Amino acid sequence: MSRMSPASADLKHLYFQMLRIRRAEEAIARRYAEQQMRCPTHLCIGEEAIAVGVCAHLTVQDKVFSNHRGHGHYLAKGGDLLRLLAELYGFAEGCCGGRGGSMHLTDLEAGFVASTPIVGGTVPLAAGYAWAEQMKKSGAAQGCASVAGGRMPEATNVVVIFFGDGCFEEGVMHETLNFAVLKQLPLLFVCENNQYSVMTSLAERQPKRDIYKIAAAHGLTAVSGDGNRVDEVYELAQVAVANARNGLGPQFLELHTHRWPEHCGPNEDDDLGYRSPGELAAWKLRCPLLHTQQSLLAQQVCNDEELAAMEAALRLEIEQAFAWALQGTRPTIESMRQHLYA
Numbered sequence: 001m002s003r004m005s006p007a008s009a010d011l012k013h014l015y016f017q018m019l020r021i022r023r024a025e026e027a028i029a030r031r032y033a034e035q036q037m038r039c040p041t042h043l044c045i046g047e048e049a050i051a052v053g054v055c056a057h058l059t060v061q062d063k064v065f066s067n068h069r070g071h072g073h074y075l076a077k078g079g080d081l082l083r084l085l086a087e088l089y090g091f092a093e094g095c096c097g098g099r100g101g102s103m104h105l106t107d108l109e110a111g112f113v114a115s116t117p118i119v120g121g122t123v124p125l126a127a128g129y130a131w132a133e134q135m136k137k138s139g140a141a142q143g144c145a146s147v148a149g150g151r152m153p154e155a156t157n158v159v160v161i162f163f164g165d166g167c168f169e170e171g172v173m174h175e176t177l178n179f180a181v182l183k184q185l186p187l188l189f190v191c192e193n194n195q196y197s198v199m200t201s202l203a204e205r206q207p208k209r210d211i212y213k214i215a216a217a218h219g220l221t222a223v224s225g226d227g228n229r230v231d232e233v234y235e236l237a238q239v240a241v242a243n244a245r246n247g248l249g250p251q252f253l254e255l256h257t258h259r260w261p262e263h264c265g266p267n268e269d270d271d272l273g274y275r276s277p278g279e280l281a282a283w284k285l286r287c288p289l290l291h292t293q294q295s296l297l298a299q300q301v302c303n304d305e306e307l308a309a310m311e312a313a314l315r316l317e318i319e320q321a322f323a324w325a326l327q328g329t330r331p332t333i334e335s336m337r338q339h340l341y342a
């Protein structure tokens with residue numbers, strides 16, 4: 001399949017989705033200081049284009065697995081904002097019953113299976129899910145063949161795993177790549193390369209080389225792109241998702257981006273000096289929202305009033321979502337032993 005740019009209406013939708021994640025993350029950061037959210041929280045401000053550009057090609061039946069920095073993936077896949085916020089406050093109404101916090105998100109109705117804090121933890125889970133999808137498809141094909149003379153089954157549901165450049169250094173990542181290629185799983189690996197694992201840059205951790213080329217050595221189709229350009233992410237993901245869906249095996253995207261806030265928490269940390277001087281400022285000029293907003297205005301897809309209306313709608317939605325979440329109830333002591341396996 002060849003690459004296609006998003007149509008104007010799609011670009012507007014992509015912009016709105018990115019803006020929704022940005023404003024939700026900013027509101028979380030603002031309210032974090034109130035000390036009511038007690039879970040460690042990794043914000044994805046600056047990286048919104050990747051979640052949005054990839055998830056634009058997924059159906060509800062397609063599944064997403066994520067990591068510690070998962071709010072954007074959850075929202076882009078259609079996860080419930082109310083239940084995300086309630087989870088951050090540790091309330092029973094949260095998407096994990098208030099037991100998990102920011103790094104344990106789930107919304108099965110939306111096809112967002114799980115995020116976990118263990119770096120690499122969800123990578124083999126995603127492969128397992130993709131293997132199950134593949135088995136279901138081949139089971140359906142055998143059923144079809146006996147009933148309808150070998151008619152081809154529907155294309156497979158796709159599984160997407162989002163992870164960082166730090167995760168790519170985990171052994172399980174490479175074991176999973178090997179297995180996914182061996183089994184030709186309908187799995188899309190999305191590496192959000194923000195150049196840092198906590199405060200250590202890629203240059204301090206690895207010899208100079210491209211992550212996607214290491215992935216390609218496992219024998220799958222791997223490409224890299226600008227993770228701050230939602231149109232580019234959209235185009236690359238369109239091809240990758242279609243390939244995975246249509247039996248061409250696992251696909252790999254390495255998308256370059258940058259996290260603006262501190263690794264974990266609501267604040268900025270540029271004063272700590274682990275980023276080179278001017279690095280963050282340069283990335284802020286490459287803001288994914290700003291670029292898309294300029295395109296929408298230049299192409300006359302949106303005017304200033306429509307952009308202001310989007311902001312107003314999101315302000316209301318997010319205010320109401322916090323008001324709902326803050327009325328949550330604490331999980332009961334009796335529920336403490338539920339969902340435990342020993």
Ligand SMILES: Cc1ncc(C[n+]2csc(CCOP(=O)(O)OP(=O)(O)O)c2C)c(N)n1
Pocket residue numbers: 068069117118119120163164165166167168192194196197198263
């Ligand atoms: C197995 C494991 N090792 C270490 C950690 C501590 N830790 C949490 S996030 C993180 C950095 C991960 O970096 P990356 O995968 O690039 O994601 P980013 O935070 O940059 O989005 C580390 C080392 C962990 N949670 N799990």
Ligand SMILES: [Mg+2]
Pocket residue numbers: 164165166192193194195196197198
């Ligand atoms: Mg990183």
